[in-house]
Amino acid sequence: MDKFFDDEFEQHALTLQATREAVRGPFGQLVKACREALAGGGKILFCGNGGSAADAQHLATELVVRYTRNRKALPSIALTTDTSLLTAAANDFSFDEVFARQVEALCRPGDVVIGISTSGNSPNVLRALEAAKEMGGIAAGLSGRDGGKMVGLAEPLIVVPSTVTARIQEMHILLGHMLCDLLEAEAV
Template identity: 60%
Template sequence: MDLAAFYRDEFAEHAAVAEATRAALAEPFARLVGLAVASIEAGGKLIFFGNGGSAADAQHLATELSVRYIANRKAIPALALTTDSSALTAIGNDLGFDLLFARQVEALCRKEDMVIGITTSGRSPNVIKGLQAAQDIGAVAAALTGKDGGDLTGLADPLLIVPSNTTARIQEMHITLGQMLCGALEKKLGLA
């Protein structure tokens, strides 16, 4: 293995995907920020969820909002549905893994809220069902994904599709977009 070439190629691919993401997602990102602001100003909260690395991103972003991102400021109401091990295991055992997020959305989400599902493929059944449950409540159902958007096209709105087929690059853009959301919310809400 040529480690120097690997190192160079990984950064080159990251930079190319970052540039393609920048070029493709300005409008859906602006819509995501606008709808998130409207949700919070209406007394709602942001609810994040995903599987694996996307679950970690959901927890990371909810924490940036509820604790702090850049500024020491008033908390922004946000939570991740991947942190309650009792609920996760009970839902998985009693109702099935596909309902992992839908059941929690049903219990915790209100029409003033925004849910943000995160899935690199756009094909995670539990993320899809969680977004559908949010729509049934009348909440905004948004998503971050990659590849061709999977089954989220026509379901999530806004839908931010990272223009890549490489899971690692998609995840890198998801956390970048998520942190940009945190920074934009601090500014738009007058908290930074």
Template identity: 60%
Template sequence: MPNTPTDLIRRSLLQSAENFTALAEQAGLVADLAARMSAAIRAGDKIMFCGNGGSAADAQHLAAELLGRYLVNRRALPAIALTTDSSALTAIANDFGFDEVFSRQVQGLGRPGDVLVTISTSGNSPNILQAVQAAREIGIVTIGLTGSSGGRMADLCDVCLRVPSAHTPRIQEMHIAVGHMLCELVEADLA
């Protein structure tokens, strides 16, 4: 089988297209996640996001879309990425360990009625799992975005969207697409 750059590109794009076609079957779940987020904001609560690596970048991106704007000018929506405060991240990691970098922030910033969106391709990141557990103890709605296995997050989150892939780059592509859909739906509902 040839393995030219063109072959790699075609294979990747076709795989992505198949994954997105399969993801379309979960449209109702995506709409439910957006409704939960909108309800929290309407009640005066906030949306928190967290993830590691590329998922940390997605968390920041999605929080910014809600706080700033996605497609239309409207009021700022209360959203925060727990991945952005380098002083908090490094202090917590140094004093308590990296597994607690998000759970400590959830404990300090989260309130009952808030929503925590956790993003993990494996669904097994220890710091994400601890954040979900901390959120559940407070009464925060937990939403997970994972790969096809769901990992341990699938059983811990109130709602877990498992995108149809086990391949990290393809999972991340679908996560940001789902995140954009969530922002668009929330914005349309609340603008």
């Protein structure tokens, strides 16, 4: 048990350091895009599957309600939470379209759509990013491994340099919290 415990912390620490070195530039680009969207009256939309869906909901909630400070609500939506919409879109179109359909309805030019996929290859997240571009929005991404099919589609794209899903997700939520903190600081 002690070895497992120590090994998990060590793997987290190594991924943390590698991420710190790898994503500073793309993270700054993401912050800038989100600041510009909010300053222009736009919004931030998040999507992902599984744990990434939970992260999408978590981060959208931090922006709408609060992260650490009381301030005005920041317009943000998790495209992962409406079960009636998700099941209708999956049934009537396909699961690949569940987020793209919402982006088509909700995204306006200048809005930021942040797709979260640890592999970078989730078809429904990729379709959401394509739809964001079609609507004049910013297609941004949080990924891992080599960025997958998000490379060349999402800009900015933050790629956590790991092949371990748990470590990638840990970095995604850290970076998401950092994003929320910076955006919230401007809203107080």
